[in-house]
Amino acid sequence: MRRFSQLFNELDASTATTAKVQALKRYFAEVDDADAAWAVYFLAGGKPRQVVPTGVLRALACQLAGIAEWLFEECYQAVGDLAETIAHVLPPAPSLSDVRLAQWVEQRLLPLRELAPEEQALRIAAYWNELDPSGRFLLTKLIGGGFRVGVSKLLVQRALAEHAGLDAKVVAQRMMGFTDKTARPSADGFRQLISRDAIGNTDSGQPYPFFLAHAIEGLHESFHDWLGPPADWIVEWKYDGIRAQIVKRAGIVWIWSRGEELMTERFPEVVNLAQGLPDGTVLDGEILVWKGDAPAPFALLQQRIGRKLLTKKVLADAPVTFMAYDLLEWQGEDVRPWPQAKRREQLEAVVAVANSMLLSPMVAGTTWPELVTLREESRQRGVEGFMLKHREARYGTGRTKAEGTWWKWKIDPLSVDAILIYAQAGHGRRASVYTDYTFAVWNRKPSDAGEAQAVIEAIATRQPADPDGLQLVPFAKAYSGLTDEEFREVDRIIRQTTLEKFGPVRSVKPTLMFELGFEGINRSTRHKSGIAVRFPRMLRIRNDKPLHEADTLQTLEELLDGRAAW
Amino acid sequence: MQSFATQDLVVERPQGLYCPPGDFYIDPWRPVDRAVITHAHGDHARMGNAHYLASQQSEGVLRSRLGDDINLQTLPYGEVINHHGVRLSLHPAGHVLGSSQVRLEHGGRVWVASGDYFVCGPGDANNTCVPFEPVRCDCFITESTFGLPIYRWCPQREVFDDINAWWRANAEAGHASLLMGYSFGKAQRILAGVDASIGPIVVHGAVETINRAYRAAGVALPPTLYFNDVTDKGLLKGALVVAPPSVHGSAWVRRFGDPSDAFASGWMQLRGARRRRGVDRGFVLSDHADWPGLQRAIEATGAQRVIVTHGYEAVMVRWLQEKGLQAGAFHTEYDDERHDAQEPPVQADTTSAESEEGTE
Numbered sequence: 001m002r003r004f005s006q007l008f009n010e011l012d013a014s015t016a017t018t019a020k021v022q023a024l025k026r027y028f029a030e031v032d033d034a035d036a037a038w039a040v041y042f043l044a045g046g047k048p049r050q051v052v053p054t055g056v057l058r059a060l061a062c063q064l065a066g067i068a069e070w071l072f073e074e075c076y077q078a079v080g081d082l083a084e085t086i087a088h089v090l091p092p093a094p095s096l097s098d099v100r101l102a103q104w105v106e107q108r109l110l111p112l113r114e115l116a117p118e119e120q121a122l123r124i125a126a127y128w129n130e131l132d133p134s135g136r137f138l139l140t141k142l143i144g145g146g147f148r149v150g151v152s153k154l155l156v157q158r159a160l161a162e163h164a165g166l167d168a169k170v171v172a173q174r175m176m177g178f179t180d181k182t183a184r185p186s187a188d189g190f191r192q193l194i195s196r197d198a199i200g201n202t203d204s205g206q207p208y209p210f211f212l213a214h215a216i217e218g219l220h221e222s223f224h225d226w227l228g229p230p231a232d233w234i235v236e237w238k239y240d241g242i243r244a245q246i247v248k249r250a251g252i253v254w255i256w257s258r259g260e261e262l263m264t265e266r267f268p269e270v271v272n273l274a275q276g277l278p279d280g281t282v283l284d285g286e287i288l289v290w291k292g293d294a295p296a297p298f299a300l301l302q303q304r305i306g307r308k309l310l311t312k313k314v315l316a317d318a319p320v321t322f323m324a325y326d327l328l329e330w331q332g333e334d335v336r337p338w339p340q341a342k343r344r345e346q347l348e349a350v351v352a353v354a355n356s357m358l359l360s361p362m363v364a365g366t367t368w369p370e371l372v373t374l375r376e377e378s379r380q381r382g383v384e385g386f387m388l389k390h391r392e393a394r395y396g397t398g399r400t401k402a403e404g405t406w407w408k409w410k411i412d413p414l415s416v417d418a419i420l421i422y423a424q425a426g427h428g429r430r431a432s433v434y435t436d437y438t439f440a441v442w443n444r445k446p447s448d449a450g451e452a453q454a455v456i457e458a459i460a461t462r463q464p465a466d467p468d469g470l471q472l473v474p475f476a477k478a479y480s481g482l483t484d485e486e487f488r489e490v491d492r493i494i495r496q497t498t499l500e501k502f503g504p505v506r507s508v509k510p511t512l513m514f515e516l517g518f519e520g521i522n523r524s525t526r527h528k529s530g531i532a533v534r535f536p537r538m539l540r541i542r543n544d545k546p547l548h549e550a551d552t553l554q555t556l557e558e559l560l561d562g563r564a565a566w
Numbered sequence: 567m568q569s570f571a572t573q574d575l576v577v578e579r580p581q582g583l584y585c586p587p588g589d590f591y592i593d594p595w596r597p598v599d600r601a602v603i604t605h606a607h608g609d610h611a612r613m614g615n616a617h618y619l620a621s622q623q624s625e626g627v628l629r630s631r632l633g634d635d636i637n638l639q640t641l642p643y644g645e646v647i648n649h650h651g652v653r654l655s656l657h658p659a660g661h662v663l664g665s666s667q668v669r670l671e672h673g674g675r676v677w678v679a680s681g682d683y684f685v686c687g688p689g690d691a692n693n694t695c696v697p698f699e700p701v702r703c704d705c706f707i708t709e710s711t712f713g714l715p716i717y718r719w720c721p722q723r724e725v726f727d728d729i730n731a732w733w734r735a736n737a738e739a740g741h742a743s744l745l746m747g748y749s750f751g752k753a754q755r756i757l758a759g760v761d762a763s764i765g766p767i768v769v770h771g772a773v774e775t776i777n778r779a780y781r782a783a784g785v786a787l788p789p790t791l792y793f794n795d796v797t798d799k800g801l802l803k804g805a806l807v808v809a810p811p812s813v814h815g816s817a818w819v820r821r822f823g824d825p826s827d828a829f830a831s832g833w834m835q836l837r838g839a840r841r842r843r844g845v846d847r848g849f850v851l852s853d854h855a856d857w858p859g860l861q862r863a864i865e866a867t868g869a870q871r872v873i874v875t876h877g878y879e880a881v882m883v884r885w886l887q888e889k890g891l892q893a894g895a896f897h898t899e900y901d902d903e904r905h906d907a908q909e910p911p912v913q914a915d916t917t918s919a920e921s922e923e924g925t926e
Contacts, residue, residue: 012837013847067715068888075716076879080838088835127774431838484842 003031004039004101005134011151013041020151024159026134034102037190040160044153045259046179048105050145052120054082057144060121060408064128065089077504082429087133091565097130102187109142113434122500154177156399164194172209172397180262183330205254205262206225207245208282208328208336211385213406222370230448232373232391234340235363237383238408239323240298240519241269241288242305246270247329248277248323266304269315270322276355280332283347284395285324285360292549295382297522298534324351324359337397340404343395360404380409384519385410413517413535416441416551420512421472423494424505426479434494434506435487436479437538439516441529442473442552452548460499460509469472475529478516481538490541513542513550575652575677576669576873578896583679583875588652590619592679595899602654604681605665606631607750608763609900621656623696624664626779627750643696648911659683660691660698663780664750669701678867679707684852690721692853694754694785699865707865707896710877711854712832719832719856725849726759732828732847737765737804742825746845749773749810751853752830753782754787756808758840760785762788769793770809770818793821814845832856838891864891879892890909 010023024043027037062072067089079085084271099108108127110121124143128136155167157175161168174193227233244263246506247254253263253274263270267287289296289304300318304310328336329346335343344362350454351359363386365371369385378385386409392518393404418439426435446452455470465471490512497509515541524532531553581593582601582713592601597614599706604610606620606627613632620628622640626887629636643666656666661682668679676816685698719725729745736743740826747753749772755765757777767790769777774792781787796802802822811829819827827845832852834840840848864872864886870877871892875885877897885891 015838017843034757064716071881071885073717074878075714079716079836084837085716088718092718430842431836433842 001096001101001104001131001135001138002096003027003131004035005138007039007136008149009134010339011149017155020155021159021162024151024156025074028163028535029158029461031101032564033187033190034106034185035100035219037185037187038101038105040156040175040180040190040193041183041185042147042249043151044156044175044179044184045148046183047145047147047181048110048142049113049468050380051109051143052124052145056121057086057118057124058061060124061086061089064125065091072504077425078429080425083144083146084139086128087137090128090136093131094130095130095134095460096135097170097312099130104139109139112143149208160194164196166194166196167436168397169269171183171463173206176206176209176256177262182262205249205252205256207254207256208247208334208395209397210258211326211396211500212449213440214399216388216407216409221313227368227388230365234344234370234389234391235365236325236360236389237262237359237378237381238362238383238385238387239286239295240325240382241286241295241301244270244285244287244322245282245284245328246274246277246281248274248281249279249332250277252506253277266310267320268310269320271331273322275358276353276357277350278331278354280329281350282327282329283322283324283350284326284328285322287320288323288358288441289318290321290358297382297520299522299532321356321358323358323360326395338394339391340393340395341391375409375411382407413514413539414521414533415517415539416555417513417545417549418476418509418516418561419472419547419550420494420508421474421510430487431485434450434491435482436477437490437514438474438475439476439478439508439514439536439558442548442550443471443473444554445552446470446548449546449548452546456510456547462499472510473529474529475531475553476518476533477534478514478536478538481501482541483519486541509520510547511547513537513547515542521556523560529553529556531560568918573673573675575672575675583898584898585652585670588650588654588670590649591615592668593681593900597812599695602668603628604659604668604679607660607662607682607879610681617784619654620697621664621666623783624666626782627663627776628732629637629749630775630779636689637871639799640689643699658696660685660695662693663754663783663785665695666702667699669703675705675706676703677707680709680710682709682820683855684864685855687719687861690723692722692755693758693778694751694787698855698863700863702868704869705871705873705878706864706867706869707873707875708860708882709854709900710860710861710874710879710882711850713860713874713878713882716866717832717835717856718858719850719852722759722851724849726761729756729759729828729849730764732826733760733764734783734808736826741806742768742802742805742822743832744807744809744813744819744825744827745849746809746811746814746827747851748831750776752851752856753777753808753854754785755811755851756830757786757790765804768796768802768807770807770811770813778915814843833924837920846918849878 007023007027011020014020027039043273058305062069073087076085078081112123127139131139157171158168161171189379243258245256253271254262255267257263269378270287289300300368303314303318305318324347327343327350332348348359351357363374365374375386389410390404396402418441421440422438423434423462424436425432451470493512494506494508497511499507499509516536518536519532520534523530576585581590581591581596581598590602592602593597593604593610594601595612599616601615602620603619603620605626611632617638618636618638620640625640627636641656643656643658646653651672653671655669657669659665659667665681667681669864670677674877682699684692691697733743742924745756746754753773761793767788769790769792777787797926807822828847828849829843829845830849830851832850832854834848834850872886874895876897883893883895
């Protein structure tokens with residue numbers, strides 16, 4: 001654990017990619033294969049099921065530190081991370097052990113699951129007592145299932161590839177499924193990852209690394225100069241579903257998410273669709289809830305995410321289908337090196353025989369201005385904009401442009417001007433800085449600046465709102481979109497304008513207006529405003545506009561009406 | 567809020583903490599006639615008071631910061647003066663050179679106002695000033711900068727081992743090591759604690775000014791180079807550069823090529839604070855008492871009443887009340903909102919050292 005904790009600190013301290021890769025390579029070179037296997041698993045995002053509930057860890061830490069729950073909570077508010085809070089409140093360890101990572105996980109952490117709560121607490125207390133604060137922090141993260149570190153899976157793959165003298169793409173492919181919930185990292189597994197010998201995957205369900213798109217922002221006058229004629233591109237709608245790969249080999253179907261999670265059991269409808277595919281076929285596409293001839297809002301699909309038990313009702317309310325848009329393997333051959341157009345042609349033939357699977361339609365447009373106009377229909381069609389795929393593009397690995405490019409050309413978000421009314425401190429890097437905000441709009445248009453100001457003064461002096469009068473109605477929370485500097489400035493204003501503190505939340509005198517952007521809007525019975533927005537974030541601070549000109553519930557209603565009736 | 571009608575020896579006033587029977591203030595934040603100064607950090611020692619009283623050891627730093635012409639009377643630690651019937655003496659607080667606790671005795675009651683203080687573990691003293699001395703009293707006024715149980719310092723020997731190892735590794739790789747810390751107190755503690763045999767040590771002008779006052783007061787610091795005096799720029803590779811945090815991201819830093827940078831502060835205990843700083847390393851080195859230190863110091867006074875100032879007042883008050891003590895808080899203007907924000911603001915584009923004082 002000491003060596004792993006050193007690696008973690010090196011990765012955590014550095015912002016330079018090369019320094020991180022070097023630190024990883026040193027680690028792989030020094031530790032044995034079983035330790036390396038677990039390190040790869042955790043660093044690449046593997047999460048074992050939570051072993052011990054968070055509440056138990058908290059209570060135990062309070063008991064060992066001899067502090068009351070309220071004092072622990074104060075600490076947690078300052079730290080912004082449970083494992084780190086625990087690591088610091090515990091009394092110093094009398095002596096430190098040096099047990100290897102694999103032993104920690106296999107012989108100590110995983111067996112915890114089977115134990116009675118009292119026995120769990122006894123053991124964890126003993127484990128904490130043999131580690132320094134950074135060791136405790138890591139252990140608690142691993143026990144709590146919340147381990148995250150500032151390296152991407154791609155970086156881990158690069159370090160492994162450099163360590164082993166392999167192509168990073170080969171490692172990426174071998175690593176598919178390595179961090180799946182059911183995976184059990186082992187020394188053998190690690191040796192396979194870095195083996196110089198070719199390892200066939202035709203008899204396994206391994207998917208290919210996903211090819212990711214780059215974003216085009218807004219409109220471009222010079223599209224033609226930049227991208228060439230539209231005829232060079234395959235243009236498709238960008239659907240807002242779950243990106244997935246269907247692997248059909250040796251009579252078996254596997255469904256993988258972009259997060260490399262095996263989702264086969266969660267989507268029986270898709271398995272049915274895929275049964276008709278010939279062996280040795282891999283498709284890339286989107287899982288969608290489809291109603292009539294259009295995709296349903298993402299909210300419906302969300303009901304299927306993370307749900308293990310599929311009741312009849314869930315299957316009836318949110319039936320899914322698969323929209324295919326690429327072919328990665330055909331007749332057992334890896335066809336990713338084929339040009340996009342050739343893969344598309346073959347894909348059309350494959351989908352034609354597969355039982356009612358959807359094929360992502362190509363959008364016809366001979367000029368870019370024509371496509372710009374068509375793109376305006378996105379919101380009515382329930383899609384996010386366009387995907388542009390070059391006809392010559394190979395299917396690449398990750399977000400790369402080496403083999404040709406995919407562009408995502410999303411429509412501009414919906415936006416309203418809203419007023420900040422509550423703030424809460426963030427977590428991790430943003431601990432103790434107020435970065436999570438609740439926003440409100442007026443329930444109706446203020447008649448003038450004076451009326452709005454009177455309501456704001458009433459809030460500031462904590463008078464109850466007049467239920468029939470002008471009010472601010474909270475409707476969305478957002479915590480992204482500002483620069484660190486802007487967050488610092490807003491944090492300062494929040495501290496100066498705080499009215500009340502409710503635990504970690506502060507209410508503030510309304511003084512700040514923001515333009516909020518969001519991807520979608522729906523009615524909701526769970527929100528006071530009757531409205532739920534998707535992916536809200538701050539686009540900018542509106543210092544230029546007086547508060548009485550903020551948007552209203554009516555603005556939101558109009559946005560609701562503007563979208564297609566589902 | 568404390569009432570003036572009580573027999574309290576120190577009360578809160580808009581100008582600062584006030585001693586009614588003695589008619590003087592302790593570390594006032596607005597100009598007054600008579601000010602007792604616990605130490606020379608900017609938020610405790612302000613301009614504009616008619617009379618200053620401070621420890622003998624703080625004279626050099628105080629004058630270098632507030633001007634030679636201030637009307638300053640000094641007292642050796644432990645010596646008592648009588649002012650309007652209040653017996654006043656100063657006792658070491660272990661925070662920075664000359665830092666004092668103020669002991670007040672009047673009408674059979676003893677109060678101690680601690681200012682900022684640092685309490686070290688055994689064998690772990692801050693070598694740049696006289697260590698904290700517990701003073702028995704009826705009422706103790708304590709700071710609470712790090713008044714949460716998450717703040718528990720490692721022995722400083724371990725911290726200096728880490729700093730030395732970092733410096734050595736950078737020097738071997740041919741990089742300068744830029745270590746940022748407050749120019750008054752922290753910088754000298756760093757200088758006195760590092761292994762000067764690793765390489766040359768270069769200091770920023772703001773640090774140099776304070777170093778002179780420390781050396782004049784007899785504090786042993788290793789030889790340092792003032793940047794402007796370095797003619798052989800080749801020396802800078804492998805040097806330790808000690809500078810105030812305000813140099814972070816400034817043109818001043820680029821003189822040293824591409825140095826590895828680090829920040830020394832108690833706030834570096836937390837990962838979030840380290841990451842927000844955006845430096846390569848954070849060393850947990852504080853001139854304030856940690857949580858166990860605060861508890862130890864309070865206990866050693868034997869005080870039945872404790873008044874908490876700047877930092878985590880609410881937390882400390884509740885904790886002390888639960889331990890059966892009579893506890894309350896004074897609101898002070900010693901940068902408390904900065905404590906709430908976990909770290910002092912970063913001044914990106916100035917080489918002035920004026921902005922970085924106070925918190926630590």
